[in-house]
Amino acid sequence: MMDSSGRTAVPSIKRLDEAVVNRIAAGEVIQRPASALKELLENSLDAGATSISVVVKEGGLKLIQISDNGHGISYEDLPILCERHTTSKINSYEDLQTITTLGFRGEALASMTFVAHLTVITMTEGQIHGYRVSYKDGAMEGEPRPCAAIKGTQIMVENLFYNVIARKKAFKNPSEEYSRILDVISRYAIQKIGVSFSCKKHGDSRTDIHTDSTSSRTDAIRAVYGPGVARELVSVTASDDDPSHSIFKMDGYISSANYSAKKTTMVLFINDRLVECSSLKKAIEVVYAAILPKASKPFLYISIAMPPEHVDINIHPTKREVSFLNQESLIDSIQKAIEAKLMQSNTTRTFYTQTLLSRSLGVPDEAEESMPVQTQGGRNLKAPVNKLVRTDPSNPAGRMLAFMQKSLAGHVGSGNGLVDTNLNNRPVEMPMEDTRKIMDLTKNEEFAAEVQEDQTGAHLQNNKVHKIAQMDASSLAGREALEHNISQANEDSRNELTTTRRLVRQRRNLKERAELTSIQELLATIDQETHSGLEDIVKHCTFIGMADERLCFVQHKTYLYLLDIVKLRCELLDFGCP
Structure with a gap:
């Protein structure tokens, strides 16, 4: 820009309008629906609530409603509730060194009023009714109105980012935003086991998250992340080397070597504050990379307690990140503790097998009972299908013999070559070449001659019946001859069946008398080698x-x-x- 004399004009500095400043600040604190829910959730926890329920509509863009049974908000504090930098958590900057509450800036509710419509219903103990009041741009709209309520506070955030069009258009998938809200609630539900949490979509009767206030840590993880995660948890603890001057103390649960997922789930709390630490996450992933399959990730829940003066919580607008003293040595100690714990659990790795469709394929129940089943607390725990080793469904024992042809297995099992086990031990006619093999194998001339004679007789008998069927049956003599010959053929067939059975019995007797010395010698040679x-x-x-x-x-x-x-x-x- 040039002035009248042709020189470059220096832009003047102007004070921004307060509404512009507040809207810019609101965009930093409230980045998405999940960050707004996190601020509201932390306010409920600071109020001493033991029951928190959340209702969400369209991923939080239309409605975020949170209700708690905390101490509530007094009537006198309602006019300045949503003004910037108004809080009951601290009085001076030095209070940050010993702060134990989750909130401390007094910016969250004020920021929401600049980008959404906010309504508060609250009631303190001892009151006969509650009060309802709406806020816009940090100021109260009208006087608080008496209403029916219960002890605690209910806050409704509607039409989030209604006046920030670019921000609102960026959230194209409400389901993704809802999953982020569920993730925030899930993490706090694990940490705050004395508080019951629930969350559902607006209009649904079924809750997507529900935990009881009396549950243990592992029960909370099971309720939120499922039994598959809870079953593979291993307790881990760590602390600094000098017990006389404690710098930090860590306890938590990590997944064992039997668990793997597509991405790492790390729930990290420092002094009861939900935070993120990328350096700690990478250090732990290095340990798991040595024992888990490629591209498999663990589940981690870690809670670290340290003196408040060692933690700087005022480095990020959303309080998502913190800075603490002796970070490198603390991460190294935690990494070593997790590595030692995993090396112990690696010696008890479990491999599951599964027989698919066993009942429909006729597999006996004993095969199912022989499958390894883990138990916990006296209850049987079935492994997920994707964690089981794939085996052939028709072969529960996994033996190679089951993959042989059934007819071959039947002949091998019978031992005489004349009985097919798949035909319920019925005699069958053997080909001539098989007969010669039997003759050579047994070296019993008498037995071989009988087999050859009966096989030849069977073929002649078949030819005889075939020729008889072709005779002219028009004359009486022909009919009588045909009837006589058919009767004779039936008798010959019965004789043939009797002969075959006699051969089978003779073959078995030969085997029992151990007269087949060549086979015995062959088996002995095989056993030796x-x-x-x-x-x-x-x-x-x-x-x-x-x-x-x-x-x-x-x-x-x-x-x-x-x-x-x-x-x-x-x-x-x-x-x-x-």
Whole structure:
């Protein structure tokens, strides 16, 4: 900009309007619906509430309603309740060194009145009715009106960012904002176990979060994050090296080596204040990276107590971050304590297996009862499906024999080659080549001759019946001959069945008398040359899954093996190698 003489004009400094200043400050303190809810929640906790309920509409942009049973707000304080820098938490700057409350600036409610419509209903102990009052731009609109109420305070924040169009358009997904609100409530529900929390959407009868004030820490984690997280928690504690001069004390719960998630969940409180610390989070993730699978993250709940004068809580508009003394040594001590605890829990890692659709596939109940089930407090705890090792549903014991063809398994189990176990031990007709194998195997000429004779007779009998069926049955003699021959064929069939059964019994008797010396010698040779370790692996391994077309994974005890199925087939079944 140039002045009349052609020189550059120096811009003058002007005092901003108070409304502009307040709206700018409000944008720093109230960044999104979740930050507004956090401020309201901390005010309720500072008021000594033991029950807090939250109702949200459209992710908090339309409505955030929070009700508590705290001490309430006195009638005399209502006119200045939403003015900037009005608070009951501190009186001087030095009070920040010993502050124990969550709020201290007196900016939260004032900031909300500049970007939303705020209504307060409150009642203190001893009053016969409560008061309702609305606020806009930090000032009270009209006089407080008496109304029906209960002890405590209810605050409604409506139409958040109605006058900040750019900010409001940035929140395109109400569901995401609602999940952020649930996350804030969930974290405080874990820390404040003496307070009951509930949260739901406007118009719903079912709450998305509900915790009881009498629950323990682990019960609160189970109610908020589910039994899958609570089941794998490990208690951890840490403190400074000098017990005579305590600098900090840490206690919390961390997930064991059996738990993993897609992202890290870290709930961190310092002096009961919900904060974030990226350096501490990275240090702990380094420890878990050594024991968890790649891209798997842990769950962490950490509560740190230290002298208030060692913590600077006034470094961020939303009080989300803090600064504390001896930060590096404190993080190092916590990291070592967590690492030592995880090394202890790593020796008791649990691997789950599951048989899918066991009942529908006819698997006996004993197979289900043999599956490992963890117990806690006398109750059975079922593992999530995604944490179980995949096995074949038709093979509960995981044995390799179950993957053989049923007909082959049946013949192997019968031991005589003439009885198929899949046909309920009914006699079957053997091909001629199988008959020759039996002849060579038994070296019993008499038995082999009978088998060959009966097999040949069976083929001749089939040809005879076929020819009889082709005879001319138009004449009486032909019909009589046909009836006679059919009767004779039936008799021959019964004789054939009797012969086959006799052969089966003879074969069994031969085996019982141990006359098959060649087979006995073969079995003895196999037993002598068998590697006991490999036999135990193949006999008791559990099939996990295929790696490619010919390689598969099997588990034996705590080891994982990669087997070549083609070579294994050649060695065990003698099918011939390609």
